[in-house]
Amino acid sequence: MSKKTSAFYDKCSSMLVSIESCRSAGSLEPSIAKFTTLIDEITEFLEESEGEDDVDEDVEEEEEYCVMELIRMRGVASYQLALTALQLSDSHLADVYLNRLGFRTRLLTTIFAYHNLPKIVDKTSPLKVVNQILNASLFDALKKAFDEESNFWSYHKYPTNIFFSYNLSLTSPSKSLISQLVHTVYSRLDSEFEGLKKARSAEVWAHTRTGEGQHQFHYDLDEVALGKGKIKSPIISCVLYLEAGSSNPTLICDKKIAETKREPLKGWYCTPEQNRLIAFPGNLLHCVIPGIPDSVVGGRRTTVMIGFWEEVEVCDEDLGPNMVLKSQEWTNGMDVVEGGGVGEAVGGDVFCIDKCIEDVKFENDLQGVEEYDQYYDQDIGFTGRFFLREGLEDIDGEVLKGMGMAKPQGKRRKI
Secondary structure (H helix, E strand, O other): OOHHHHHHHHHHHHHHHHHHHHHHOOOHHHHHHHHHHHHHHHHHHHHHHOOOOOOOHHHHHHHHHHHHHHHHHHHHHHHHHHHHHHHOOOHHHHHHHHHHOOOOEEEOHHHHOHHHOOOOEOOOOOOEEEEOOEOHHHHHHHHHHOOOOOHHHHHOOOOOOOOOOEEEEOOOOOOOHHHHHHHHHHHHHOOOOOOHHHOOEEEEEEEEEEOOOOEEEEOOOOHHHHOOOOOOOOOEEEEEEEEOOOOOOEEEEEEEOOOOOOOOOOEEEEOOOOOEEEEEEOOEEEEEOOOOOOOOOOOEEEEEEEEEEOOOOOEOOOOOOOEEOOOOHHHOOOOOOOOOOEOOOEEEOOEEEOOOEEEOOOOOOHHHHHHHHHHOOOOOOOOOOOEEOOOOHHHHHHHHHHOOOOOOOOOOOOO
C-alpha cells in the first residue's frame, strides 16, 4: 500500500470516529457538514486514484483492499448523514444520499423526527398499552435485577451477536422473579387478547442500550423452528420498559412475514416510560426508531420482552433462543417478591400512523447517482432496515433467504 493511500485511509478513519462522537453528543447540524466533507474527500481521492497502476502485485492487492474500505467508509458516512438529516426533517438532503446508496423507499420523515409525530389515538388498534403494569415492589426488584451492574449482562457476555432467551412453562410455574413477572403480565392481559388462553409457555429476553439506541425492523419468531424452514410466531409479544432512556418510540406495523403487502404500511407507536408495557400480536413487524441524539437526555433504555407461545421449540445450546430457564449464576437473588403483582395497570393511548413508508425523491440528482455507482458497491448491508432498496419485501429477504425460500416479489421502482 502506498504511503499516500495509507495516510489518507488513517485520516478518514479518524475523521469518521470524530464525527460520530460529535453526532452522539447532540451536535447534529455540525455533524452533517463534517459528514459531507468526509464524503467529498473520499470521492475526490477515488477519482484521482482511478487508473493509477502499481508495478508490485502485492502493493496492488493492498491498494484494492484499502479502496474497498474507503468505499465502505463513505457508505457509512452517507448513511449516517441521511439518518441525521431526516432527524432534522431535511428529507431533501437525506434523499440525495439515500438515492446514491441505491435506496428507493424509506420510513416517513416524521417518524425519524418523532418529536413531530401527530398523536392520533386509535381505539381499534391491535396493540394494548398498560401503564404502571407492576406494583412498586415487583417493579423495583426487576429494575435492580436488570440494572447496569447486574451479572445477567456479564454472564451472557452482552452485547452479543447471538440472540438468546429463556423459556418458562405457564402450566408449571417456578418460584422465581422471572416466573412471577410472566404470570403477573399474563393475568393482566388474559382478558385483553383472544387466543392468549392457549399459551403454554413464555419466552423472556432483555436488552439494554444507550438512550438513543435503535433496534432494526424484525419479527418475533421461533428461531429454532426457523432453522428447519418453519415460520411460527408467539400469540402475543410484550415489551416492558424498566428504564426509558430517550423518547424514541417503538413502532409496530400491520405487516406479517412473507406477506406481499403494498403500501401504505400502517403503523402504531408508543413512547417508552418506566413500568409501561405494550402488547401486540406476535406476528407483526416492529422496531425501535433510531433515537435523536441529545446531550441533555441521559440514562439507558432497558427493556424486558415476553412472548407467549402455544407451541415453541426449545434450544439445548449453551446460548440461544428459548433455553429452558433453570437455576444459574445470574438467577441468584432473583427470588419471588412477597406482595409483588399487578400495579394500577391503567390503559394507555395508542397512536397510529396511516402511512409509514414513502418514496425516496431523486429528481435533479441523476448525475450524482451515476458518479456514486462507479465506486459504491450497493450490496454492502446496513442495519436497521429503515431504508429499503426494493420495498417492503426487503425486510423479509434475509429471513427467507436463510430458510432457502425466495423473498416475496414486489414491483421495483426504476429511475
